[in-house]
Amino acid sequence: MTENWHQNLKNKNREELIAAAKELFMKQSFLKVNIKDVCNVAGVSRVTFYKHFQSMNELIFEVQMEILESMTEFVRRAPSAEMSGKEMLTLMLDAWIDYAWQHPEYIKFILLFDLHYEAYDSNQELKEQYKNFVSREKERHFLMDALEVGFQDGSLKSDTEPLKTAHFIFTSMMGILQKMSLTSKDDWNNELDDIEIANRFAGMLIQYLSPKSDKSSTF
Template sequence: MTENWHTNLKNKNREDIITAAKELFVKQSFLTVNIKEICTLAGISRVTFYKHFQTMNELVFEVQIEILEDMTGFVRRAPSAGMNGKEMLSSMLKGWIDYASQHPGYIRFVLLFDLHYEAYGSTKELREQYEQFISREKERHFLLEALETGANDGSLKRDAEPVKTAQFIFTSMMALLQKMSLIPGSEQHSGLEEIKIADRFAGMLLQHLSVD
């Protein structure tokens, strides 16, 4: 067996653990999921689990980061070539709502993570790694390109602090989408009425930021 085979197997095992954890975390609170359940669903042993994650908290943090990266990646890909800044931002906000509608469980997970983050008995190293991730994401915020493009092409107001504006949009949009994810019956998709409310809020943000 080659070294590449072992590396690929190791990577697959890690991916299988994260995938199993994500599935269980979406179905139930991650506070109630145990390592045995994750190992059973992933088809791996506890020994294999501990080769990748020292604690459950470490895995929870990993899932949080993966979901945030998946969500922001989805939103980044929403604009089409040739759009002005306002059109880019509009398509990104719509894409964000679509993502939340398709994955309400992911949005609920982020909400629960945020609520319990300070209560974790996690290590200082884990906290520092997560804070570094958040800091990097703020600096290269996924909404910055649309805001800066809009300021340059005149479709959006010029902003002296675009990073703070991007962060405000993120915080307010996530609060609304998290509220949507808690509505009974949203396990598969958010309802049409909730989507209309989110669309209306996105429209208000665009109107506030638009030049015209």
């Protein structure tokens, strides 16, 4: 029981450090946050911090991975199994835009992380760990189920490669959503314009992937 208690406390401290870092990163650039700031918000000591993370860079990487997993899981849960592949993909893209609308700070963090990734003074082991994480996520891409179902049921055209298509959609959608995340919350008109652009782009993707007989002249 004592061992379990210590393990639970250790897990709790790690979760609190990640939550504290995420809270601070969403308010200001993660490049301006230091270990002392995170420890103060988490209510733990620097000694406890170093029991879980070797550096701030490791914690930044951890937050990036958690946000990506949270985002993809949100999108993955949007459709239901009885839908056609096209319906599944449509709902997933809609959910993705909704997620970005609800959490622009997360999308902005992903953007800033990507921009500064190569500049990090982090060790090779940490970079390799993140590279492996990205590779695993690409191999089991969260859009693959919808695409494969669509190719099989005929609701999406089958002359495309599922994995390459999934990567293309991810890169394209993230570019649109990251642009949307940079719009000031005070500028409502532009923000609504950005959402409309994201919705239109999602519609264009669905149209492009639809069989020729199923396409309309809307776009």
